[in-house]
Amino acid sequence: MRLKYHPILRFERGKEVTIYFEGKPVKAYEGETIAMALHAAGVRVFDYSVNKNRPRGLFCAIGKCSSCLMIVNGVPNVRTCITLVEDGMRVERQKGRARLPAEAKPPEFREPKVVSADIVIIGGGPAGLMAAINAADAGAKVVLLDENPRLGGQLIKQTHKFFGKREQFAGVRGVEIARILEDEARKRENIEIFLETSAVGIFQDGEEKIVLGVRKNKELLEFRGRALVVATGAMERMIPFENNDLPGIYGAGAIQTLMNTYGVKPGDRVLIVGAGNVGLILAYQLIQAGVDVKAIVEAMPKVGGYFVHAAKVRRLGVPILTRHTILRAEGKERVERAVVAQLDDNWRLIPGTEKTFDVDVIALAVGLRPSIELLHQAGCQIKFVRELGGHVAVRDPWMETTVRGIFVAGDTAGIEEATTAMLEGKIAGIAAALRLGIANESWLKEIEKAQRDLDEFRSGPFGKHVAEGIRKLLAEVGGNA
Amino acid sequence: MPEIPKYLREGYIAPEELFKIIPKPSEERLRARPVAVPECPQEIPCAPCREICPTNAISMPTPNDLPVVDYDKCIGCSLCVQICPGLAFFMVHYVGDKARITMPHELLPLPERGEEVVLLNRVGEKVGRGRVVTVVPRERTKGDTPIITVEVPIELAWDVRAVRVVRE
Numbered sequence: 001m002r003l004k005y006h007p008i009l010r011f012e013r014g015k016e017v018t019i020y021f022e023g024k025p026v027k028a029y030e031g032e033t034i035a036m037a038l039h040a041a042g043v044r045v046f047d048y049s050v051n052k053n054r055p056r057g058l059f060c061a062i063g064k065c066s067s068c069l070m071i072v073n074g075v076p077n078v079r080t081c082i083t084l085v086e087d088g089m090r091v092e093r094q095k096g097r098a099r100l101p102a103e104a105k106p107p108e109f110r111e112p113k114v115v116s117a118d119i120v121i122i123g124g125g126p127a128g129l130m131a132a133i134n135a136a137d138a139g140a141k142v143v144l145l146d147e148n149p150r151l152g153g154q155l156i157k158q159t160h161k162f163f164g165k166r167e168q169f170a171g172v173r174g175v176e177i178a179r180i181l182e183d184e185a186r187k188r189e190n191i192e193i194f195l196e197t198s199a200v201g202i203f204q205d206g207e208e209k210i211v212l213g214v215r216k217n218k219e220l221l222e223f224r225g226r227a228l229v230v231a232t233g234a235m236e237r238m239i240p241f242e243n244n245d246l247p248g249i250y251g252a253g254a255i256q257t258l259m260n261t262y263g264v265k266p267g268d269r270v271l272i273v274g275a276g277n278v279g280l281i282l283a284y285q286l287i288q289a290g291v292d293v294k295a296i297v298e299a300m301p302k303v304g305g306y307f308v309h310a311a312k313v314r315r316l317g318v319p320i321l322t323r324h325t326i327l328r329a330e331g332k333e334r335v336e337r338a339v340v341a342q343l344d345d346n347w348r349l350i351p352g353t354e355k356t357f358d359v360d361v362i363a364l365a366v367g368l369r370p371s372i373e374l375l376h377q378a379g380c381q382i383k384f385v386r387e388l389g390g391h392v393a394v395r396d397p398w399m400e401t402t403v404r405g406i407f408v409a410g411d412t413a414g415i416e417e418a419t420t421a422m423l424e425g426k427i428a429g430i431a432a433a434l435r436l437g438i439a440n441e442s443w444l445k446e447i448e449k450a451q452r453d454l455d456e457f458r459s460g461p462f463g464k465h466v467a468e469g470i471r472k473l474l475a476e477v478g479g480n481a
Numbered sequence: 482m483p484e485i486p487k488y489l490r491e492g493y494i495a496p497e498e499l500f501k502i503i504p505k506p507s508e509e510r511l512r513a514r515p516v517a518v519p520e521c522p523q524e525i526p527c528a529p530c531r532e533i534c535p536t537n538a539i540s541m542p543t544p545n546d547l548p549v550v551d552y553d554k555c556i557g558c559s560l561c562v563q564i565c566p567g568l569a570f571f572m573v574h575y576v577g578d579k580a581r582i583t584m585p586h587e588l589l590p591l592p593e594r595g596e597e598v599v600l601l602n603r604v605g606e607k608v609g610r611g612r613v614v615t616v617v618p619r620e621r622t623k624g625d626t627p628i629i630t631v632e633v634p635i636e637l638a639w640d641v642r643a644v645r646v647v648r649e
Contacts, residue, residue: 005589006589007589007627161564161566161625162566163525163526163527163566164526164528164544166528166529166532170527170528170529170532171565171566171625172625173625275492288589290589301485301490302485302489303489306523306525307489307492307494307521307523307525308520308521308525308567308568308569309567311492311494311567311569311603312567312568314491314492314603314604315601315602315603315642316601316605316643317604317606318605320492419526456526456544456545457526457544458526459543460524460526460544460545461523461524461545462524463526463545
């Protein structure tokens with residue numbers, strides 16, 4: 001079902017087209033992805049698992065988890081969540097390990113198109129966009145790529161107003177920040193943008209770095225630059241419980257993508273797991289989209305996100321069950337019920353406290369982990385830092401990793417906020433331009449200001465643990481905070 | 482481990498707990514004109530209310546400090562209610578045996594002026610019915626958030642924090 005009215009968002013849909021799911025026509029709109037169109041048509045099962053033939057559906061909706069792989073126009077393993085619909089497209093469920101069609105020929109990869117710039121930026125979210133804008137203003141020629149069809153990263157699905165200071169877009173909604181940053185990036189002639197383009201590898205060739213990209217699953221591209229900024233964001237965590245792969249169990253971000261980016265109602269009744277900021281904000285956004293939120297369960301004894309986000313949903317009648325966890329999902333081929341139970345102070349289940357919720361969606365908002373695969377492949381030193389959400393690249397105060405010329409920013413550098421991602425992106429973009437001798441010394445002041453803003457933002461109880469995590473990274477390179 | 486405040490265990494803050502953290506406006510002040518009361522008891526990095534206040538009535542040395550309103554300086558303009566990203570600012574005004582509560586309302590439908598609505602407390606329970614006396618649509622606020630003022634029985638002044646529009 002598609003949303004028509006929304007208190008914050010206006011949905012502009014493209015031309016109506018028809019795709020064929022298992023041979024049957026499905027209405028879709030240009031500009032939406034295959035997974036969104038199928039979900040709007042009520043399809044939840046996208047594929048069957050390799051080993052146990054279990055039904056699987058959408059999970060992350062941003063191209064990171066491979067839970068939505070389908071056969072599109074005969075080609076298997078297509079990430080339907082980031083692949084746009086085209087009129088007449090044939091889409092089929094993938095069953096087990098898929099094979100390429102017998103007549104398939106390998107693509108001609110011998111001479112890829114070369115795109116040269118001073119700085120190549122991977123990821124068009126708040127960090128990547130700010131890196132691009134600032135590097136461009138400092139005089140660099142920039143190329144920015146993102147595997148999603150739209151710029152803005154996770155900002156494009158945030159209907160809430162951001163925190164921080166007004167010069168950092170506080171009081172402005174995420175969707176609006178995305179629009180502002182995109183406009184700023186697009187109006188700069190020295191920024192070239194490639195969407196629907198996945199970065200698949202980073203290599204060194206003399207003085208140059210090469211980012212190997214694949215556009216629209218077909219075209220091989222070679223991006224060359226003397227510096228890179230990796231701002232590839234994060235991926236949602238999954239937690240173990242019975243039937244946690246049942247279609248209808250989505251990462252919180254996937255639900256936001258469905259309802260806020262594409263205007264598709266994720267379901268009718270939702271249970272949310274996790275009362276951090278993501279879970280709390282999601283609950284409010286679901287209510288805004290007209291979806292019934294049955295409860296939020298949280299294993300910790302308190303709300304983990306900002307209290308004000310909790311108060312917003314409590315006064316609209318959503319219970320927050322602290323010291324509760326999800327035991328299992330139930331249903332045939334899709335979620336029909338969620339069973340939760342209470343935990344004691346030693347994290348043991350309290351027998352007899354099971355509660356069943358009749359829901360068709362279970363939202364997992366149990367944290368994020370940095371997407372560091374490219375940094376790892378490129379040989380950057382990696383360290384496990386709990387406070388930053390897991391494995392991250394060791395970097396200095398200018399966001400430069402241990403591989404000279406490779407910078408990092410945003411959630412990839414450590415799970416935090418869009419506000420800090422933008423500040424880190426600014427630092428990384430300017431620092432890359434300085435390292436290449438493009439920016440003049442006056443830009444140092446801008447880096448220092450962004451560093452002061454970060455310190456101020458992180459000075460409270462919520463930012464302290466992040467600051468501690470960053471200290472651990474800086475200790476590796478002998479730098480100061 | 483320090484004891485977890487009740488508001489973080491429950492997800493809402495009762496007036497008794499709130500007024501241990503910030504002062505309650507005096508009866509006299511509440512009758513004079515609307516006064517802004519932030520329900521923002523936790524140190525989070527956020528400062529738009531202080532930045533937008535035209536009379537510098539909100540003190541907050543750094544963005545991670547709590548907003549504290551100087552009720553004598555507050556002129557009841559509602560800009561903080563409009564801008565607050567956490568939707569945590571409310572205005573209260575005692576008028577006769579009623580109280581007028583100004584609050585954000587980011588849901589559909591937006592009530593109309595004069596419309597009777599269901600009053601909800603901080604945990605979403607229906608506590609009565611009240612009349613909407615002012616509606617400022619989103620386009621006309623400074624914070625991209627529609628705000629409404631609803632008249633409630635004065636004894637509910639510190640309970641009502643949301644409304645539900647019920648139409649046949």
